[in-house]
Amino acid sequence: MLQKLLNHKARIALATLFAIGLVVIRAYEDRLFYDPFLNYFKTDYYNLPIPEIDNFKLFLGLFFRYFMNTVLSLAIIYVLFKDIDAIKFASFLYSLFFVILIIALFFILLNTGETNKMGLFYIRRFLIQPLFLLLFLPAFYYQKQKK
Template sequence: MIKKLFNNKKSIFFIILFLFGLVSIRIFERKLFYDPFLHFFRTEYENQELPVFDGFKLFLNIVFRYSLNTLLSLGIIFSVFKEKVLLVFSSWLYLVFFIVLTMIFFGLLFFSEKPDYWMLFYVRRFLIQPLFLLLFLPAFFYQKLKNKEC
């Protein structure tokens, strides 16, 4: 499968293009997105109060960033595997994870008197970084290899 991928220059071009998009989102995150927690989590935040934030604006920006990361990640997954079924399955996974993680994130923010900052940090990280791509690609490769053995 990897040999096939490297023989297909068009796929490599799109993978590099999508990776460039993901890196660009990370590089320009301060300019593109409203996120008062970027600075907060880079400091000694354990004994500080949460920063003041606009919940609706934060939600819209998380949706926007997650959507961009998801579209680029799905592009990479499709470029690597070329299977529509895998693309649909991944899309559903991204949607379910987004709903669950968003509920946890905003539940911690709005319904906890003093939220667990570590939990908040990692839930937010899964929402704003393309970490699911790092989980899905090896899992799908493993599944492909396992199916070929049978």
């Protein structure tokens, strides 16, 4: 087992570097992206009205962050599994999930935002955090073991 790890030092180092990139995105989120919900959800948001937002800037900020997280996540998947078909499939899923989640987020925001703050919170969480990576890594590992 230890010998296997030593044989894959470069892959482990690259995956770690990309994971650090995800951490950097999280650490500098307030400076990199327009998202008035960053501070809103850190407070007692359930008793506060939804902050004023610029829908276009919010969309661009969420898109940019999702895109950066996706690129780093796909890089991690590629480095660990060296499987182009897995990258194509994950890219398709990331794109599909973005469209579904962004539509759902703006639907809730524009129609039921004040009454559905928890839905807004969780949908936004999937858009801004690399949660899909946590789902895809074990799935691709299992798939690779089955081959």
